[in-house]
Amino acid sequence: MTKLREFPIKGKYGKYGGKYIPETLVPAINELEEAYEKIKNDSDFKKELDYYLQNYAGRPTPLFLAKNLTDYVGGAKIFLKREDLLHGGAHKTNNCLGQCLLAKRMGKKRIIAETGAGQHGVGTAMAAAVLGLKAEIYMGSTDIERQKLNLFRMELLGAKVHSVDSGTKTLKDAINEALRDWITNVKDTYYLIGSVVGPHPYPMIVRDFQSVIGEEIKYQIKNFTKTSPHALICCVGGGSNAMGTFFPFLDEKNVSLYGVEAGGLGVRTGKHSATLKEGSEGILHGMRTYLLQDEFGQINDTHSISAGLDYPGVGPQHVQLKDMERAEYVTCNDNEALDAFFKLSKLEGIIAALESCHAVSYAMKLARKMKKDENIIVTLSGRGDKDIDQVMKHRKKYIGR
Amino acid sequence: MSYLQNNRIEKTFFQLKAKKQKGLICYIMGGYPNPIACESIISSIVDGGADIIEIGIPFSDPIADGPVIQEASFRALQKGVTPQICLNLIRKTRKRYPDLPIVIMTYSNILQKNGFKQFMEMAKEVGADGFILPDMTIDESKKYLEYSKNLELASIFLVAPNTSNLRIKKTLAVSTGFVYVVSVFGTTGMRNSFNKFTLTAIKNIKQLSSNKKNISVGFGISTPHHVKLMSNYGADAVIVGSAIIKKIDGNKDGSIIEIQNNLRNYVKSLKAACTN
Numbered sequence: 001m002t003k004l005r006e007f008p009i010k011g012k013y014g015k016y017g018g019k020y021i022p023e024t025l026v027p028a029i030n031e032l033e034e035a036y037e038k039i040k041n042d043s044d045f046k047k048e049l050d051y052y053l054q055n056y057a058g059r060p061t062p063l064f065l066a067k068n069l070t071d072y073v074g075g076a077k078i079f080l081k082r083e084d085l086l087h088g089g090a091h092k093t094n095n096c097l098g099q100c101l102l103a104k105r106m107g108k109k110r111i112i113a114e115t116g117a118g119q120h121g122v123g124t125a126m127a128a129a130v131l132g133l134k135a136e137i138y139m140g141s142t143d144i145e146r147q148k149l150n151l152f153r154m155e156l157l158g159a160k161v162h163s164v165d166s167g168t169k170t171l172k173d174a175i176n177e178a179l180r181d182w183i184t185n186v187k188d189t190y191y192l193i194g195s196v197v198g199p200h201p202y203p204m205i206v207r208d209f210q211s212v213i214g215e216e217i218k219y220q221i222k223n224f225t226k227t228s229p230h231a232l233i234c235c236v237g238g239g240s241n242a243m244g245t246f247f248p249f250l251d252e253k254n255v256s257l258y259g260v261e262a263g264g265l266g267v268r269t270g271k272h273s274a275t276l277k278e279g280s281e282g283i284l285h286g287m288r289t290y291l292l293q294d295e296f297g298q299i300n301d302t303h304s305i306s307a308g309l310d311y312p313g314v315g316p317q318h319v320q321l322k323d324m325e326r327a328e329y330v331t332c333n334d335n336e337a338l339d340a341f342f343k344l345s346k347l348e349g350i351i352a353a354l355e356s357c358h359a360v361s362y363a364m365k366l367a368r369k370m371k372k373d374e375n376i377i378v379t380l381s382g383r384g385d386k387d388i389d390q391v392m393k394h395r396k397k398y399i400g401r
Numbered sequence: 402m403s404y405l406q407n408n409r410i411e412k413t414f415f416q417l418k419a420k421k422q423k424g425l426i427c428y429i430m431g432g433y434p435n436p437i438a439c440e441s442i443i444s445s446i447v448d449g450g451a452d453i454i455e456i457g458i459p460f461s462d463p464i465a466d467g468p469v470i471q472e473a474s475f476r477a478l479q480k481g482v483t484p485q486i487c488l489n490l491i492r493k494t495r496k497r498y499p500d501l502p503i504v505i506m507t508y509s510n511i512l513q514k515n516g517f518k519q520f521m522e523m524a525k526e527v528g529a530d531g532f533i534l535p536d537m538t539i540d541e542s543k544k545y546l547e548y549s550k551n552l553e554l555a556s557i558f559l560v561a562p563n564t565s566n567l568r569i570k571k572t573l574a575v576s577t578g579f580v581y582v583v584s585v586f587g588t589t590g591m592r593n594s595f596n597k598f599t600l601t602a603i604k605n606i607k608q609l610s611s612n613k614k615n616i617s618v619g620f621g622i623s624t625p626h627h628v629k630l631m632s633n634y635g636a637d638a639v640i641v642g643s644a645i646i647k648k649i650d651g652n653k654d655g656s657i658i659e660i661q662n663n664l665r666n667y668v669k670s671l672k673a674a675c676t677n
Contacts, residue, residue, distance in 0.1 A: 024561040297514030
């Protein structure tokens with residue numbers, strides 16, 4: 001039987017993935033694929049990337065036993081993989097450093113990227129700055145309004161930010177606009193996609209650069225227990241922190257994998273971003289995957305309290321894992337995520353990103369049903385400073401309780 | 402010869418060549434500016450001399466399109482234009498013009514949502530002659546090509562200025578009706594001028610096709626001068642899209658008769674550049 005870690009095969013994860021792109025991008029995508037295959041096992045490249053991951057970004061990130069949270073829930077042990085402590089404040093930096101180094105090897109000087117909440121934009125701007133590249137970031141005007149601080153951070157880091165006014169003025173439109181820029185400036189420009197989405201080889205490249213999360217978990221858990229983790233839990237928007245966490249464990253069938261999507265105001269209201277749970281097969285942004293779409297194939301508006309999960313598509317490998325029932329995909333509503341945000345802050349002194357709090361919330365539910373000698377690892381994909389404004393609106397409900 | 406030898410597109414190109422004319426392909430967004438006006442607009446474009454009509458089905462995320470067609474898609478969708486409304490428009494246009502080649506331009510997801518086969522069957526049934534899907538690559542096209550062949554629909558692929566010769570040959574082999582040569586690096590929309598690589602690309606593709614395929618050039622073309630330029634470079638036809646939408650937008654406050662007259666005259670001026 002084919003091992004799950006062998007995918008993509010010919011650019012596909014089962015029937016998902018592939019390359020659905022305008023012809024002008026085909027040479028660029030092929031060039032990227034060739035360049036990546038060449039450096040993938042190149043020891044000099046690996047050394048250089050490791051150097052930046054350790055000395056610049058602060059890897060490895062700790063694996064922390066959340067004892068207070070575990071006691072509070074009263075079930076399986078809950079460990080937190082602290083990607084929130086990574087430079088830049090989220091796991092995005094892993095991918096940005098990897099791809100910027102790749103772009104440099106390819107001789108590309110101009111980097112473009114899309115961003116929703118702004119985390120990937122900030123990661124790109126940082127990596128580009130430290131590696132001497134020029135970065136231009138596309139961001140929907142609605143998102144700019146919601147995340148003004150990140151706009152300023154990107155500008156501070158020397159990036160140029162383009163406000164996108166087309167369509168719904170959010171992440172998917174920022175991706176559209178970045179793709180249009182790439183079509184126009186394909187010769188000298190590198191498109192740095194921020195999640196495990198887009199045409200092949202992007203879902204593979206981003207997954208590989210994020211797999212450092214799962215690889216570290218593999219040896220770090222041994223400091224606590226002799227067994228493998230029983231469950232891994234991650235939030236899923238496009239799904240990059242989840243793929244990076246899951247990938248090293250894909251063929252270890254005794255490790256359960258859970259992806260938590262944004263249930264927004266509740267999946268029944270239609271205001272959510274639960275693509276795997278509620279979506280259907282479609283083609284967008286260069287890939288065959290699951291999409292939130294209407295009966296005619298038009299892409300739906302999505303909703304989540306966390307801008308980072310607000311995307312109507314999802315990485316194609318996640319769809320394969322869902323179809324094969326290797327991973328289970330569940331949802332967590334805005335309110336549940338907020339609740340987890342406040343609990344984690346008070347119990348562990350960690351202000352985590354609202355995205356990551358979706359995973360924390362589900363971990364609390366699952367831990368309750370599990371035995372005390374079992375263990376769960378939650379990837380805390382980012383820190384929550386960026387969400388403070390958003391959360392303040394709800395503080396009366398939680399603080400002083 | 403291909404399975405499309407009795408197809409309206411191939412026939413049209415055959416007749417154009419006999420008359421030593423270049424073809425004029427005009428794009429209109431289906432249901433734009435509204436479903437009823439769109440019907441009259443198509444008539445004025447055909448009356449003006451368009452040889453082939455391209456009907457766009459609006460999609461929420463048109464990545465290959467520039468601002469003009471993006472905006473038209475967005476507004477068409479806001480007005481409730483559905484793929485079915487566009488297919489109905491094709492049915493009506495087909496009734497009025499039994500010999501007019503009509504191709505659908507849209508994105509893969511519109512077909513995918515219904516199932517490629519089912520959607521293509523519906524298109525065939527209303528009288529469409531083929532598809533242009535700017536996000537469909539030859540690499541992903543196995544089933545699409547199979548259905549196109551079975552339904553005798555043209556599968557029109559795009560070739561870009563940076564497409565390798567090997568890939569151009571592969572694309573020529575699977576394209577039917579015509580091959581769509583993208584004239585520029587970028588999205589759809591009007592350009593003031595064209596670079597030398599456009600000329601080189603057209604000549605190159607023409608040569609690789611050994612004159613066996615119809616070469617149509619699009620993206621950025623808006624004036625009779627552009628039409629002449631592309632014809633001189635060896636194009637068998639030119640495709641005009643954003644410029645037509647722009648003419649409709651520019652006449653927003655005018656009556657539909659005014660829009661029709663303007664468009665008819667505009668298309669006439671383009672067609673005149675195809676004929677001498």
